[in-house]
Amino acid sequence: MAPTSIAVLGGGLTGLSAAFYLTRRFPTARIAVYNAEARFGGWVRSDRVRVSYTNHDGKPENADVVLEAGPRTLRPNARSVLELIHLLNLSSTLLTVPKTSHAARNRFLYIPEYGGLCRLPSAPLDLFTLAGPSRHNIGRLLLSSVAREPFKRRNKRFGLDDESVDDFMTRRFGSEWSRIFASSLVHGIYAADARRLSLRSAFPSLWEAEERGNGSVVAGILKRSPPLTSGEGPTSYELGDLQDTMRDVSVYSFRDGIGTLTDALVRYLREHPNVDMYGGVRIMGLRINPRGKQFELITSAMETMLPTHVVSTLPLFRLHSLLTPAIRLPHLTANAYTSVTVVNLVFPRPPSSSSPLHPEGFGYLVPRPPDGYFNDSNRLGILGCVFDSSSTANQDSSDAVVKMTVMLGGPYASCSLPQVNVSDLLSELSTHLGRTLPEPVLVKVRHNQHCIPLYSVGHLQRMEELRHVLASEPWVGRMEVIGAGVEGVSVGDCVEAGRNAGRFWS
Known part of the structure; x- marks a missing residue:
């Protein structure tokens, strides 16, 4: 059944992106966005x-x-x-x-035992210019570990379908390499312990590289297929001139910060005739109507809303707290x-x-x-x-x-x-x-x-099981659970998840 009314739970970047694309996908549906805080935008500020x-x-x-x-x-x-x-x-x-x-070219690690601030290589030649004779030399550590890796035997345990970032990096590059480089990378993206983070969920391209390289991550990276460009592949994007604009760009922002993006989404949605924005309204409970054709959302204003479809972008533990035992979903408190x-x-x-x-x-x-x-x-x-x-x-x-x-x-x-x-x-x-x-x-x-x-080991399999339950009775595919807790924490991941919301609703 095509949606006639859609509730989007959460007004952060994923929720706002989902609402934006849902207005384009279902132009006649009523869409309501509920956000516990009066300010929309989530962690983008x-x-x-x-x-x-x-x-x-x-x-x-x-x-x-x-x-x-x-x-x-x-x-x-x-x-x-x-x-x-x-x-x-x-x-x-x-x-x-x-x-x-x-x-773009100068990024550093602070490693007291290696002398303090150490510049990371930004080009292949830097691996040699930064690799001095000292045992405590970051360039030497990086070069030697990367150079040896293709010659290491294939050492992934048979049947292994996930492992921590630290275990993977230690297995292929060594414990000191993993402690310094892998933990720093994880600190910068996930603010987490690499020993607890799932590699397949956080860095799937590295897992795939090892497979593609017959056991060698470096060989797999060198075999990487060229990226798709605008208009190619199963999913095309409307980029205008931006692909040319970004051709030689390392990173970008906006004159008034990343909040420019969420502010523009809020303006668009507030001006859309089919969208209602409820800031400062918390969802207190979610039930499935016994007739099976609507959801029941109980708000902090003690109102009951009856959407035909729901997109939840809430933290998974928060969604878990809204559900009655009869309709509890699996794995919402696993991470x-x-x-x-x-x-x-x-x-x-x-x-x-x-x-x-x-x-x-x-x-x-x-x-x-x-x-x-x-x-x-x-x-x-x-x-x-x-x-x-x-x-x-x-x-x-x-x-x-x-x-x-x-x-x-x-x-x-x-x-x-x-x-x-x-x-x-x-x-x-x-x-x-x-x-x-x-x-x-x-x-x-x-x-x-x-x-x-923090995606713990086995996260991908757990999310697959969650999607399977949502596709079955009594949900029958009418609620989607998306966002950083499910499939990626970057701004791009969140926008992509919102872009795909409702793709399979007929």
């Missing part, structure tokens, strides 16, 4: 704020800066996001970072969620005669300490730091200030959503950067509780 500082002549000045509490840059390989930008006419607001820029504290820092830029506050580049990540997370070697639980003034240089009204963002928490349980002591944080960052940082002119702290799902 961009704020333009004014800061005051004293210039090098001792005179007071003001500047407008963009602060991101969630994602801050996007990669151009997510065609679903580019399509959304095109359809919402946002191309003129883009800020792009070319592949030749320092932000934990990580929490991250985001600290935006704005400093006055030092005079040109002084050393810069940070090296030119995108920023750095901090790998798992050699003795694990439960120790004092990273007592603040710093996961990484982004040099925003390099990565999104043209967002702010003045270049007289320097903007950084620090991420803390995640697998550091003792630091989960801590009360941030700014003095301690500045002291730690000064150690990382090798120079004393000045007093910031602005500090903004945001605690993002349970913001990123």
Whole structure:
């Protein structure tokens, strides 16, 4: 049965994207979007704020800066996001970072036992130029592990259908390689412990590369098929000129931050005659009408809504709490969620005669300490730091200030959503950067509780079982469960999930 009324649960990026594409797929259906917070957008949050500082002549000045509490840059390989930008006419607001820029070429890890900040190679030749004679040399470790991997015997256990990121990387590249590079990558994307994260769910291309390379990940990557372009394959995207725009781009954002995307979706949906936006309305319960043709949604306003179809983009544990025992769905509580504290820092830029506050580049990540997370070697639980003034240089009204963002928490349980002591944080960052940082002119702290799902081993199989149940009685395919908790945490994953919502509703 084609939907006549659709309820979208959750007003974050996935929910807003789903509602947008549902208006195009079912132009006559009534669509209601329910969001527990009055503000739509979920973890995407961009704020333009004014800061005051004293210039090098001792005179007071003001500047407008963009602060991101969630994602801050996007990669151009997510065609679903580019399509959304095109359809919402946002191309003129883009800020792009070319592949030749320092932000694109210079990314770092902070590894105390390897001498502090270590630049990662950005091109194959860097593997050799960064590989010095020292045993504690990041380039040497990277080069030797990658060079040896194709000659390692095939060592995946027979019948293995998933494993942790750390187990996979250790098996193919070695334990030290995995601790440094794999844990840093996982910190930057999932704010999680690589020893607990499913490889097939988080990095499926690596699993596929090992298969394609007959046991070698490196060989499989070298055999990679060329990517599809616009209009090719089973799914085509409306990209306009954006594919050409992004040809030599490393990352991109918007003049007013990533929130430009969610704000544009909210405007579109509020103006659409068939869409109702319910901000500040929490869903308290979900039942299936005994007649089987409608759902019953009980809202925090004690109203009962009767949609024919439902798209849930809620965190899976939250959806679980809405269901009665008679219609409980499997695996909704199988995964934990990580929490991250985001600290935006704005400093006055030092005079040109002084050393810069940070090296030119995108920023750095901090790998798992050699003795694990439960120790004092990273007592603040710093996961990484982004040099925003390099990565999104043209967002702010003045270049007289320097903007950084620090991420803390995640697998550091003792630091989960801590009360941030700014003095301690500045002291730690000064150690990382090798120079004393000045007093910031602005500090903004945001605690993002349970913001990123941690896909434990076996997640793909569990989600397949969930979809099978949703396709069966009494659901018969009329409710879809999508979003970061199901199939990817990136902005591109969330938009793609929303784009596909309702594809199989006749």
